């Protein structure tokens with residue numbers, strides 16, 4: 001469904017990705033792991049069109065995405081939940097979700113997706129009219145994921161949903177991703193929470209200094225010596 005081939009990308013004076021190859025098949029739950037600064041966020045931002053690739057290709061359902069603008073990529077079916085969340089603090093949960101659906105013309109579809117989001121995150125329904133700026137960290141993550149679902153993407157990119165969360169909301173967030181996946185959503189997740197992530201994903205890539213150094217199933221990587229030493233403290 002998604003395929004990155006020899007992707008090189010970065011910022012004005014700094015090249016971050018040095019030939020990244022990765023793919024995600026329809027219905028798969030795949031993670032990108034790696035240390036701070038490895039280029040995980042840059043990889044997601046390159047897919048979503050916020051960082052232009054210098055070389056290589058990104059295809060989604062066989063179509064080249066390089067040169068496509070972020071809003072076109074979003075309309076094409078790729079949702080991006082960034083680590084910075086970008087919620088509108090002075091708007092309610094309901095209004096933030098509506099903003100997320102601005103590109104969807106079909107009002108019935110918007111209502112149906114909102115029902116799905118509220119079913120996935122009952123807490124958001126309880127607080128439907130509360131301002132996003134007054135939500136707890138965990139609730140804001142739920143809202144960001146919910147908003148990412150509003151344009152009805154078929155592939156969801158999620159950057160570090162557990163960042164800054166206590167163990168309980170972290171578990172709730174992972175549970176929501178598992179539920180989404182069970183319903184057929186394809187997910188590419190960036191995480192620092194290596195142990196839990198490898199237990200719930202199908203496959204993962206380990207990115208170090210802008211290069212994929214390891215890839216395998218969750219079980220394979222949990223048993224890998226480098227992963228155990230560098231990421232699991234074993």
Ligand SMILES: Nc1ncnc2c1ncn2[C@@H]1O[C@H](COP(=O)(O)OP(=O)(O)OP(=O)(O)O)[C@@H](O)[C@H]1O
Pocket residue numbers: 011012014016034035036037038039040041042043
């Ligand atoms: N907008 C930017 N301008 C210039 N350099 C940037 C920018 N964003 C990120 N970088 C640099 O690119 C490198 C990779 O950053 P990136 O955010 O992709 O890493 P990451 O793997 O997501 O790390 P983390 O785990 O800390 O989120 C870092 O050295 C970072 O300082």
Ligand SMILES: [Mg+2]
Pocket residue numbers: 040041042083159
């Ligand atoms: Mg990051």
